[in-house]
Every structure is written in C-alpha cells, then in structure tokens.
Amino acid sequence: MAKLDFNPIADTTRRAEIVALLRRAILTGQLEPGQKLNELRISEQMRVSRAPLREAMRELVQEGILTSIPYAGTFVIDVTAKDIDDAYSLNKVLDEFAIARTWPLRDQRFFDELDRRHAAVKQATRELDTTRQIETALQLHGLIHEWADNSVLLETWQRLTSRLQMYFALHQRARNEPVPAEDAHETYVRLLKGTDMRAAQRHAKEHIDFDFEALLAYARGLERRGPNDASRASPTRGRPGTA
Amino acid sequence: MAKLDFNPIADTTRRAEIVALLRRAILTGQLEPGQKLNELRISEQMRVSRAPLREAMRELVQEGILTSIPYAGTFVIDVTAKDIDDAYSLNKVLDEFAIARTWPLRDQRFFDELDRRHAAVKQATRELDTTRQIETALQLHGLIHEWADNSVLLETWQRLTSRLQMYFALHQRARNEPVPAEDAHETYVRLLKGTDMRAAQRHAKEHIDFDFEALLAYARGLERRGPNDASRASPTRGRPGTA
C-alpha cells in the first residue's frame, strides 16, 4: 500500500470564508485603521446573515486586528507608532529564538522551501505587486518559525505577522511608489544556508531594521497630523484603541 | 480638580460573562482536555441562547484553549507533553525579554505591586487553595510582562498564561496533594528588587524549571497510558488536536 497523507478538507462554513475575506480586506488596507464595521451593511453585501458574520468578527477581535466596544461597534485597530515598535521589538526576540530552534533541523527540504519562497518574493517584486510582495516577504520570513517545531511559537508569530502585514501594507499604500527592484533578502537566505548561526541571527535583526525604520517614521508622521482620517465612521464615545 | 482615573465599566454583554465562565471552567480543570462542549446543553444550563454562547466559544478558540471542527463540535484542547514543552521554552524567551524591558522601569510602585502579589501567593499557599495558588503565582510572574510597557508582549504572555494555568491546574488536580508550604518565590522577588539583571534573568529560567519538570513528567505519563480518558464525548471523526 502506497503511503499517502491526505490533507484535511477545506472548511466549508460561511464563517470561515467570512473570516478570510475580512482578514484580507484588513491586511491589504482596504479597510482602514479605525474604520467601523457595520454588521448589517457587510452582511447584506456578503449575502450572509449577521450570525456567522458576528462570529467571524469575534475571531478577528481575538486575532488582534479588530477591536470591539459593546453596543458601539467593532473597529479595525488603530495603528500607533508604539504598537509598531512593540511588535517589532518582540519580533526580533522571536526571530532569534526561531533561528536557534530551526538551525539543527535544517535539511534539504528546508533549503528547497527557502528558495521557493525567495523566488516568490522576487517574482512579486518583478511584477510590482506590492501587496503580494509584502505577503511573500512575510512568508519567506516565516519559514524559520514554521520549521522551529514549536507550535506556540508559530501561533505567536502568525498573530504578529497579521499586524506587521497590515502595517507594511499601510506604509506601501501611503507612499504609493513602486518598490526598488533590488533584492533585499539575498543575504538573509544565504546566511540561513550557511554555518554561522550567530551571524544569521544578527542579520535577521539588522535586515528588518531597514524596512522598519521607514515604517516607523511613517507611523509617527501619521500621528503628528492628528488621529487617523478614517474616523469619519468612528464613534464619539471612545477611541477604539487597544480595548 | 483632583486627578482621578476611572476604570472602564464592566462589560455588560452576556457574551463577555459566558467567556469568563467558560474560561474559568477550563483553566481550573472543571472541563477536561478533549472534552466536547455541547452547545444546547450549556446554553440551557446558563439560561442563554446559543448565539452569544457560540460567539464566546469562537473567542476561546482564538484564545487557544478551545478547538473547533466544523459540524463536529468544539472541544477543550488536548494537552500533550510537546505543547507544554513548546509553551515553556517560549516562555523562557519572553521572560528574559520582559525582565530586560522592565528593568529600567522599576520604581516604588513596581516594588509595592511585587510585594502585594507575592503576599497573595503566600496567602493562597497558607490556605491550601491550590487553584488560587496557581492563579496568584502566575499573576506574580506576570508583573514583569505588564510592566515591560509592550502591549504585544503582554498579550502574548497572557495567551501563554492561559495554557500554563490549565496545565498546572491539571497537574495539581492529578496529584491531589497539598502543596509544600515553603516559599518558592522568595529568591525571585529578591532578585527583581536587586541590581543584577542577568542574575534575575537566569533565576527566572531555573526557578520555573523546577515546577515545570514535574509537570512535564506528569504529561508524559498521561500520554503513555493512551489518549485522555475524557474522550468519552469525543468524535470518532478526528482527534481534536491542534486544528
């Protein structure tokens, strides 16, 4: 008998699809930070009742990209410079840990997957698809977390990734300029294939520093010129900060 | 005008109360790992309709202590030795980070709060209230994460805490013996008040090692004598592992 592992079949509930739709809308910036999600309107647009929509929203609230205020509404989280800074500094710690854990587990499959994801980033970069570029870059970066064989770490990183993706998407959307075609991940991939773990860890930090500084500067700029301009739909009752 | 900060008023939705009730039931071990949560039965017991109950369950699924399989049910997560090991090793990393961040922010209020929580642990220990003892010990331990001024770290740690509390509660429940009255946190508190940050970081790791080794051994024992015995209500379709 041939050895064959089947993957679990796809979720077939409306709820799961709604979660995916909403998450994508948020992470790509189609839903702006601070914006209120009107249940009735969204449920009509999606041709779904409010029950599965509300359940989906609860999931995203726990996922950290929505925030809910009872009887007031559910909002896309606000992005503050401090949030980005917090997420980034924790990300550095997790990266270091992930590399250490992954290091002895690297094998040919790891290197192949590394190349595959790296190629995907370059592909997206060539096509000037900024959204996909962010997505693929984060996936490339996530490999060490997937490979570290620590489910809690992976889960934690995925939560972080959601936010990072949202932040970067906002940033890209704001400057609205094609990204430099140069390959910023060449060194990262090479070091992960090498023999000097400490060097890889060091580079992981510095490499992200680059993108991050620009992002942070952008966020600070946003805050200087007042709260976000998506607040047209926000309530007067309370700022939908981190509830 | 006197400076006075009001706390947010309590959540007044049934959903929030249900979340609290269920979480407590799970973390104290009243709901055993692998056990299925029957929506109809629970909603009748709580005198609530299924809608808010289901929303509450979605939250707890995202919180990582429940797992859901479409059309099959929602289950308390299974506890494997590897899960505990994963959570623990990540916890060490977070602790180190939290101590580093908290260190320069320590002030009198920090020390007071440290003493307060330490006293709470000793109180619970004296009263042989094992559940409360776990709770207070984790709260004592959580201070450095609250004080680190990093919302993402705090959120991450709270998620981890949920699981750790569940694990420890299981452990305590299993051996079912009063805990030694000796104070295991004396050194930890003293070092946090001291001037040697590295020493505090080192101790944080070793200190938890102690409790953890016993916990891990217990979990391994559980697995050796087959899957859990709470599976009487589990589905045959698929193990409600980490879905």
Place this chain on the structure above:
DNA sequence: CACAAGCAGATTGTCGACAATCTAACAAGA
C-alpha cells in the same frame, strides 16, 4: 443663548426556529 429632558433613528445584542451535516445503527448484498 445655555442646558437638560426626551424623542426618533440607527446599530448592536439576543432569541427561537429551521436547514445542513455528521454519527451510529441497521439492512441488503456479495
């Protein structure tokens, strides 16, 4: 004009009922 009370309108929270799906038991056939 300032301000409190009260009244729509809109939105969220909750409910009870129905539809879709799964599980397990049983029957039919090779």
Place this chain on the structure above:
DNA sequence: TCTTGTTAGATTGTCGACAATCTGCTTGTG
C-alpha cells in the same frame, strides 16, 4: 463475514425577527 447503502437521531450552522442600547437631534425652560 465483510462491505455498502439507507435511515433516524442528534448536533452544529444559519437565518430572520425582536429587544436593548447608543447617538444625535429636537424641544422646552431658564
């Protein structure tokens, strides 16, 4: 005996309607 098709019961997923709450406007009063 083993496998496959069928069916009944139970449980989850979804829906539409009602109740509770909030916001902003209007109104009345000084």
